[in-house]
Each structure stands twice: as structure tokens, then as C-alpha cells.
Amino acid sequence: MxxxxxxxxxxxxxxxxxxxxxxxxxxxxxxxxxxxxMVNSEGYxxxxxxxxxxxxxxxxLGLGGTHGGTDLQKGxxxxxxxxxxxxxxxxFHYYHITVDGGTFNDPGTNNYYGSVRWESGxxxxxxxxxxxxxxxxxxxxxxxxxxxxxSTQSVKRAxxxxxxxxxxxxxxxxxxxxxxxxxxxxxxxxxxxxxxHANLIMDNLIAEGKIQPFIIVMTYGMTNDAKFxxxxxxxxDAFERVLCDELVPYIxxxxxxxxxxxxxxxxxLSMGGMETHAITLAxxxxxxxxxxxxxxxxxxxxxxxxxxxxxxxxxxxxxxEGPDRILSSAESLKNAGYNAxxxxxxxxxxxxxxxxxxxxxxxxxxxxx
Amino acid sequence: MxxxxxxxxxxxxxxxxxxxxxxxxxxxxxxxxxxxxMVNSEGYxxxxxxxxxxxxxxxxLGLGGTHGGTDLQKGxxxxxxxxxxxxxxxxFHYYHITVDGGTFNDPGTNNYYGSVRWESGxxxxxxxxxxxxxxxxxxxxxxxxxxxxxSTQSVKRAxxxxxxxxxxxxxxxxxxxxxxxxxxxxxxxxxxxxxxHANLIMDNLIAEGKIQPFIIVMTYGMTNDAKFxxxxxxxxDAFERVLCDELVPYIxxxxxxxxxxxxxxxxxLSMGGMETHAITLAxxxxxxxxxxxxxxxxxxxxxxxxxxxxxxxxxxxxxxEGPDRILSSAESLKNAGYNAxxxxxxxxxxxxxxxxxxxxxxxxxxxxx
Numbered sequence: 209m210x211x212x213x214x215x216x217x218x219x220x221x222x223x224x225x226x227x228x229x230x231x232x233x234x235x236x237x238x239x240x241x242x243x244x245x246m247v248n249s250e251g252y253x254x255x256x257x258x259x260x261x262x263x264x265x266x267x268x269l270g271l272g273g274t275h276g277g278t279d280l281q282k283g284x285x286x287x288x289x290x291x292x293x294x295x296x297x298x299x300f301h302y303y304h305i306t307v308d309g310g311t312f313n314d315p316g317t318n319n320y321y322g323s324v325r326w327e328s329g330x331x332x333x334x335x336x337x338x339x340x341x342x343x344x345x346x347x348x349x350x351x352x353x354x355x356x357x358x359s360t361q362s363v364k365r366a367x368x369x370x371x372x373x374x375x376x377x378x379x380x381x382x383x384x385x386x387x388x389x390x391x392x393x394x395x396x397x398x399x400x401x402x403x404x405h406a407n408l409i410m411d412n413l414i415a416e417g418k419i420q421p422f423i424i425v426m427t428y429g430m431t432n433d434a435k436f437x438x439x440x441x442x443x444x445d446a447f448e449r450v451l452c453d454e455l456v457p458y459i460x461x462x463x464x465x466x467x468x469x470x471x472x473x474x475x476x477l478s479m480g481g482m483e484t485h486a487i488t489l490a491x492x493x494x495x496x497x498x499x500x501x502x503x504x505x506x507x508x509x510x511x512x513x514x515x516x517x518x519x520x521x522x523x524x525x526x527x528x529e530g531p532d533r534i535l536s537s538a539e540s541l542k543n544a545g546y547n548a549x550x551x552x553x554x555x556x557x558x559x560x561x562x563x564x565x566x567x568x569x570x571x572x573x574x575x576x577x
Numbered sequence: 578m579x580x581x582x583x584x585x586x587x588x589x590x591x592x593x594x595x596x597x598x599x600x601x602x603x604x605x606x607x608x609x610x611x612x613x614x615m616v617n618s619e620g621y622x623x624x625x626x627x628x629x630x631x632x633x634x635x636x637x638l639g640l641g642g643t644h645g646g647t648d649l650q651k652g653x654x655x656x657x658x659x660x661x662x663x664x665x666x667x668x669f670h671y672y673h674i675t676v677d678g679g680t681f682n683d684p685g686t687n688n689y690y691g692s693v694r695w696e697s698g699x700x701x702x703x704x705x706x707x708x709x710x711x712x713x714x715x716x717x718x719x720x721x722x723x724x725x726x727x728s729t730q731s732v733k734r735a736x737x738x739x740x741x742x743x744x745x746x747x748x749x750x751x752x753x754x755x756x757x758x759x760x761x762x763x764x765x766x767x768x769x770x771x772x773x774h775a776n777l778i779m780d781n782l783i784a785e786g787k788i789q790p791f792i793i794v795m796t797y798g799m800t801n802d803a804k805f806x807x808x809x810x811x812x813x814d815a816f817e818r819v820l821c822d823e824l825v826p827y828i829x830x831x832x833x834x835x836x837x838x839x840x841x842x843x844x845x846l847s848m849g850g851m852e853t854h855a856i857t858l859a860x861x862x863x864x865x866x867x868x869x870x871x872x873x874x875x876x877x878x879x880x881x882x883x884x885x886x887x888x889x890x891x892x893x894x895x896x897x898e899g900p901d902r903i904l905s906s907a908e909s910l911k912n913a914g915y916n917a918x919x920x921x922x923x924x925x926x927x928x929x930x931x932x933x934x935x936x937x938x939x940x941x942x943x944x945x946x
Contacts (some may be wrong), residue, residue: 239694261632286678305681309655310628312681313675319688319695325608326688347723352770354716363711368885376831378750402722462745495933 228252228291237331242316251295251332253278255305255314260286262308269303271294275545277306278316297528298334300403302327320403323394327402334561338412339568340405345415346372350407355458355477359449364427366455367397368463369407371414371421375464383464385422385575387497388451388479389567390429393442397428404558409568419571422473425459427451429476429483442479444486449549450493471515473497477563482574492516497574501566502529502558505537508544517546519577522570523552526562549573578801579671582804597621597660604686606700611685620664620701622647624674624683629655631677638665638672638699646675666897667703668930669772671696687771692763695853698772701932706938709774714784715741715771719770724827727816733796735824737832738776740783740790744833752821754791754840754944756866757820758936759849762811765933766797772929774855778937786939791842794828796820798852811848813855821860838885842866842943861885866943870935871898871927877913888946891939893920895931918942 232246232254244256255267257280265288267278279464280288302322305312319326330361349369374384391399400406406424408555413419431447460467474495476484481503488498492514498506499522521541525534531552537551549567553562601615601623613625624636626649634657635646649657671691674681682688688695694850720737743753758775760768775793782788800816831837843864845853850872857867861883867875868891875890890910894903900921909918920938922931 222671238839241693258680261676261677263630263632263677263678305677307676308628308630310626310631311674311684312676313684315680315682324610327683344725344732347732350721352719352721354711356713360808363713363716375744484897 210362228254228295231565235330236333237318237329238316239318242315244556245314245330247330247332248508251331252292252328253296254289254291255280256287256289256316257305257307257314259285259307260487262288264306264308266290266306267303267314268306269301291368296330296332297559297561298332299556299559301330301332302416303330304328312355321394321398322392322403325394340409340412340564341416342408343412345411347411348372348407348414350401353462355455357450359446359454362433364450364455365397366425366427366459367401368426368459369401369410369424370463371423372411373421374423379430383466384441385420385473386463386465386553387422387424387473387475387574388456388460388495389424389426390474390476390483391426392428392476392478392480392503393430396430397426400424400426404564404567406564406567410571413568413571420516420575422571422575423459423463424463425455427455444483447483448487448490451487452494456494469494469496470519471496471575472540473520475501475522475567475570476503477501477566478503478558488518489514496520496577497514498522499566499570499574500524501563502526505533506541507537508540508546511544511546511567512543515516519547520573521546521548522551522566522573523548524553524562524566524569526553526556526558528555528557529562585666590884597623597664601852602687604699605702606687606698607685608687613685614683614699615893616699616701616868621661622665622699622701623658623660625650625656625658625685626674626676626683627656631657633675633677635659635675636669636672636683637675638866665699665701666925666928666930667701668925668928668933669698669700670928671698672764673697676788680910690763690765690767691761691772694763695703709778709781709933712781712784713776714780716780717743717776717783719776722827722831724824726823728815728823729800733819733824733888734766735794735796735828736770737828738770738779738793738795739832740792741780742790743792752835753841754789754842755832755834756791756793756842756844756943757825757864758795759843759845759852760791760795761845761847761849762799765799768827769793769795773933773936775933778933779940782937782940789944791940791944792828792832792834794824796824798849811851813852816852817856817859820856821863822901825863827924838863838865839888839946840865840944842868842889844870844891844936844939845872846870846935847872847927857887858883860871861887865889867891868935868939868943869893870932871895875910876906877909877915880913880915889942890917891920891935891942892917893922893931893935895922895925895927897924898931 232248246254267281274467278290280290314328320329348371357364474484482501497520498518502525535550541548556562593798601617601685634649645861651657683697689698711767717740726733771799843853867887871894904919910917922934
């Protein structure tokens with residue numbers, strides 16, 4: 209009994225006295241001229257909020273508070289300061305501030321659309337950050353397009369990544385394949401280029417000659433109800449009409465792209481993966497590459513009945529998301545004769561570094577039939 | 578003496594008992610599913626912020642608090658509510674919330690980059706809102722480009738509006754003129770398409786056949802120091818190098834545009850007007866159309882010494898900005914033989930409706946030499 213008590217005391221003491229290294233720097237996502245939030249070399253985050261007359265200020269980090277709250281302490285200067293009790297995972301994290309019971313964004317950092325609202329964001333530098341870094345290489349464009357949606361009687365928005373050489377090819381007949389790439393629940397069509405750096409990942413892959421260039425199209429996937437709070441009741445039919453019957457024809461009318469199944473891929477993260485799963489199974493004549501990023505799996509049985517088989521299937525998630533089902537899905541697909549790849553992002557959860565790595569990993573395999 | 582007292586009492590009584598019409602609706606800029614802020618048919622704004630344990634919550638509206646503060650009152654439900662004491666001008670306004678002495682954004686509405694930070698925004702419907710409305714007409718694209726800036730050794734961003742027919746012309750040799758259009762102090766390259774609706778103004782003008790289509794290029798103008806607090810010390814030389822020696826060549830290499838003086842215009846609002854004034858006078862061989870939007874005036878004397886004369890000069894501001902100097906500048910330019918136009922936006926101040934109207938007004942006159 210005494211031994212148990214001693215072990216517990218030792219654990220508590222380690223936790224209580226673990227001091228982060230004092231090499232904190234302003235975070236790379238901060239608004240111009242803002243010192244806070246800061247991040248140190250170990251991945252601890254430190255926050256500082258001015259609210260001289262507040263009773264309490266805290267930080268809520270991660271999906272559903274995965275990392276728990278960080279209570280800030282008030283200093284004599286009217287600023288509230290606090291440091292996370294542990295290092296955060298590398299990559300991008302959404303967060304918000306609670307001031308006297310109200311939810312606000314941190315005025316120090318930029319805003320990112322997640323959880324059906326604009327939230328604060330912080331970036332913990334990853335060891336492999338080079339693949340999505342902004343470099344002095346030829347850069348593609350990210351084009352905002354507005355297209356008419358007959359089914360919803362409204363103008364909808366999409367972003368289209370075009371590779372650096374798009375429109376400058378020697379041949380006037382140059383065409384590209386297209387990846388339709390979806391965000392997760394509560395996010396929107398800005399997520400993949402902003403939080404995800406999809407354009408920089410592509411620019412870097414193309415500059416290094418690692419992929420055949422393709423176009424990426426990103427649109428809003430919560431067509432049926434922007435306010436819904438649970439994913440359980442989610443239906444893809446309204447979005448399927450916008451994507452397949454309205455956006456795909458718009459893209460094929462307005463960009464230099466191949467307009468056939470072999471050159472169309474669909475991918476999505478989380479809820480976007482659920483949409484990809486449903487839509488690729490419903491429209492196997494439209495898409496040939498199926499990619500789920502932390503968004504479920506395919507079984508050989510699901511694919512068996514399709515009128516046309518996928519030429520490539522990709523399933524992936526973070527190592528903290530229960531990756532076994534991903535790897536066993538890929539294995540059973542391969543055993544059934546499919547060209548399948550399973551990928552696990554090491555040391556990450558249901559967050560954007562997982563999906564940046566997934567895009568980087570799957571891109572060279574797309575459209576290789 | 579008694580009479581004076583009675584008049585004062587009457588005035589106070591009118592002010593104190595003027596009640597806004599109770600037809601408030603959620604503002605068009607609100608985040609998905611958010612009821613507040615609201616605006617009524619007279620232009621009053623009503624705010625509602627959840628902060629159950631706060632001591633005080635207020636709203637700061639307009640440039641330097643032009644519209645003064647609106648103190649919110651706490652209800653039993655923990656929400657703070659308040660209505661402006663007078664109608665706001667039509668158009669777009671930046672604002673922020675002060676909670677217990679700290680500055681935050683209103684979680685109900687979207688964010689807009691102004692005052693060197695992301696701020697809250699509210700839109701009071703204008704009678705002439707149709708010219709910048711989103712309609713079911715052919716829409717141009719807004720393309721994010723990333724270009725290498727040798728002078729600053731960094732990758733810079735610009736947005737490029739291309740008309741609906743761009744890239745789909747029958748002739749492969751189709752080319753367009755280019756307007757370089759600058760934001761104001763504390764704003765960035767997102768301002769003209771987001772707060773300004775420049776792309777929708779162009780789409781609508783083109784759909785109605787009112788202009789010859791041209792391209793608009795918008796980049797960040799505070800090259801020398803994103804943090805500077807006063808405009809007095811502002812210098813344009815660093816920005817002039819990025820714009821004229823790096824961005825213009827990039828655009829002319831990467832888009833189907835005419836690469837000559839006759840087909841280059843420069844315009845800017847507020848600080849962007851100061852930049853336009855300085856750069857057009859320094860580089861008259863580069864630009865032929867000079868446009869200042871609430872950003873000063875030209876005198877015939879300034880233009881006299883130029884090696885090449887402007888083919889069109891536009892000066893404008895809001896009626897609440899002291900428009901006399903604008904109209905007399907245009908008059909003296911015309912008297913000196915210049916093709917000049919002065920424009921005053923009725924009932925608006927140093928805000929975005931003034932500049933939307935200026936763009937709409939000047940667009941048909943550009944590149945008409």
C-alpha cells in the first residue's frame with residue numbers, strides 16, 4: 209500500500225513540476241505585430257489576453273476540448289496569461305477563449321472556419337513541415353469561382369487549385385485530371401487551402417517532380433443544413449446533386465480538364481470522407497479514385513456490386529484515431545484484388561496535420577491507371 | 578430663459594424617446610445560423626453578446642468610434658443586448674466588442690481585415706445595393722496568386738479578378754487591360770473583393786454591357802511596415818518596387834493582358850490613394866489612368882511636369898468627407914485640359930460604400946483613350 213502511494217506521488221510530482229523550456233516565440237499564425245500566442249520548441253503553447261476587469265479567462269483547445277482547458281492567471285497589468293500543461297500535437301489546432309462565460313476568439317491570432325464558426329488557430333511546428341512550407345518555387349493559383357446551383361437556386365462558391373504551368377503549356381490542348389476534395393464537419397471550402405496548405409503541398413510536389421500535375425476543386429459540403437449539430441442525421445443527397453450535377457459540369461466547361469471517369473477523383477476528410485464514401489458508391493461511373501481521410505473505410509463487399517470498379521482506393525487516419533481498422537481495410541481490399549493503400553499519420557489525431565500528410569501521401573498514386 | 582429650457586427639454590425628449598422600428602433582422606454578414614447582430618429597416622443595429630459573468634460589454638463602431646460606443650445591458654439570461662442610438666450610414670462598417678476592458682470580435686458576425694487586425698463587420702442595406710449584389714449572371718474568378726518578391730526576399734500574395742469570358746474567348750489572342758487597385762491603411766489584399774465586392778461590381782457591369790471588361794489586381798500595400806500606427810510617416814518606395822518591378826511583370830507574364838501604359842490603370846482608397854498619387858507621379862510611363870478614392874487630389878501643376886500625361890484622372894470621396902476639394906480638383910483639371918472626373922458618394926463617409934460607388938462610377942471611363 210505504501211508503495212502505491214509513493215508511485216502516485218512521484219507521478220503527480222513529475223506532472224506538477226514539469227517546466228516548459230523558456231524558448232517561446234510568437235506563433236506563425238499570429239496577426240501582424242502580435243506577440244501572443246507563443247509556442248516553444250517542445251510544443252507548449254502560451255496565451256496572453258487583455259481583459260483587465262474580467263473575473264476569469266480560459267483557453268479551450270482541440271476538438272471537444274481534447275487538450276482540456278488552460279486557465280489563464282491575471283497579472284497586475286490587466287493581461288491574463290497561461291501555458292498548456294503539456295505539449296500539443298504537432299500541426300494545426302482550433303481553439304477559442306472563454307471570458308466571463310462568453311466564447312470569443314483570441315485577438316492575437318488568425319481565424320479559421322471550423323465548428324460552424326470562425327475560430328482561433330495555432331500551429332505547432334512539425335518535424336516534417338517542409339512538405340507544406342511556402343518556398344520560392346513556381347506557385348499555382350487558387351481561384352475562387354461562383355457557379356449557379358439550380359437545385360438550391362443559389363450562387364455557390366468553390367476554390368480551384370490550378371498547377372503553376374496551367375494555361376502556360378506549349379500545347380493549347382493540355383488537359384488535367386481533377387481531384388474533388390472535401391472539408392470536414394463545421395468547416396467550409398476555405399479549409400483545405402488555409403488550414404490544409406493543399407496548394408503549397410501540390411506546388412512542392414510538382415516542383416520536386418514527384419507527381420503528375422492535377423487540379424483540385426474544393427466546395428462547401430454542408431449543403432443540407434449549415435447549422436446541424438450532430439453528424440448522425442447527415443444526408444449527402446443535396447450535396448451530391450450540387451457536386452455531381454452542377455459543379456462537375458461547371459468545372460469541365462470552365463477549365464482545361466479531362467471530362468471522364470478515369471480523370472476524376474474524390475476525397476474528403478472526416479465528414480467529407482463520409483460524403484466521399486456515399487457519393488463514390490452512388491456514382492461509380494463518375495469517379496475512379498476513392499480516398500477517405502479519417503472518414504471511414506471501404507469493404508470489398510461494398511465495391512463488389514459497383515458497375516465500374518475504382519482504379520485506386522486510399523484509406524487513412526492519424527495514429528491516435530485507432531488506425532487498425534484503416535490498415536485492415538486496406539489489407540482486405542488488396543487481398544480482394546483492388547489497388548488500395550492504407551496510410552497512418554504518426555503521432556497525430558483527428559486534426560489537419562493528419563490530412564496534410566494524407567494528401568501528400570496519396571497524390572502520387574492518383575490517376576495512375 | 579424659460580423658453581430656452583423648454584426647447585432643450587424637447588430636444589432631449591425626442592432623442593431619449595426616439596424608438597427604432599421593431600423590424601430587426603439578422604444581418605447579412607452573420608456567421609451561419611447566428612441571429613445577432615440585427616439591423617432594422619431604418620439602419621439601426623442591435624447587438625447581443627453572451628458573457629454571463631462580465632461586468633461591462635460595449636460595442637465600438639466605425640473609424641475611431643465615429644458612431645460612438647453602444648453600451649450593452651445585461652439580461653437575466655446572461656446575454657448583453659443594446660441598440661445604436663441612431664441609424665448607421667448605409668454600407669459596410671467595421672466594429673469590435675469590449676468585454677471587461679478587453680477587445681474582442683463579435684462571435685455572431687464574420688471577420689474583415691481592417692485596422693491591422695481582423696475585425697467584426699456589419700452591413701446596412703443601401704438603396705442602391707443592386708449594383709454590388711450577387712446575381713445569377715456569369716461570374717468572373719478571383720484568383721489568388723503567389724509571386725516571388727526579390728526586393729523583400731519573400732513570397733507575396735495578390736488577388737486577380739478575371740472577367741467571366743477570360744480564357745473562353747473565341748480568339749486565342751484576346752487580351753485585357755489591367756487596373757491595379759489598392760486597399761486602405763490597416764487593410765490588406767482581401768478588402769476589395771470582400772468588403773468592396775469589386776468582383777460582383779465588375780460581373781454586374783459586364784452582364785449589363787456597361788463596360789469593356791478588364792482585369793483587376795489587388796495586393797498588399799503596407800510593404801514597409803505592417804505595424805505602423807500613423808499614416809504620417811508612410812513611405813511608398815518599398816511598395817512601389819514590389820508593385821511596379823515585381824508584380825506588374827508577374828501579371829504580364831502569367832495573364833492574357835496588354836503590357837503597355839495605355840492599358841494599365843492605378844487606383845486606391847485612402848492610404849491606397851496616397852500610394853496611387855505618389856506612384857503614378859513617379860512612374861507616368863507605366864500608368865495612364867490615375868484614380869484616387871478618398872485619397873487626395875491631383876493639381877494641374879503636378880501633372881504638368883510629367884513626361885507622359887494621364888489619359889484619365891478620377892478623384893472621389895463621400896459627401897461626409899468634405900467633397901468640395903474633390904470637385905474643385907476635378908474642375909481645375911478639366912480647365913487645364915485633362916480628361917478628369919470628380920465623384921461624390923451621397924450620404925456616406927470614409928467607408929466602403931463610398932468606394933464601391935467610386936469603382937462602379939469610374940469603371941466605364943477606364944482605358945477609353
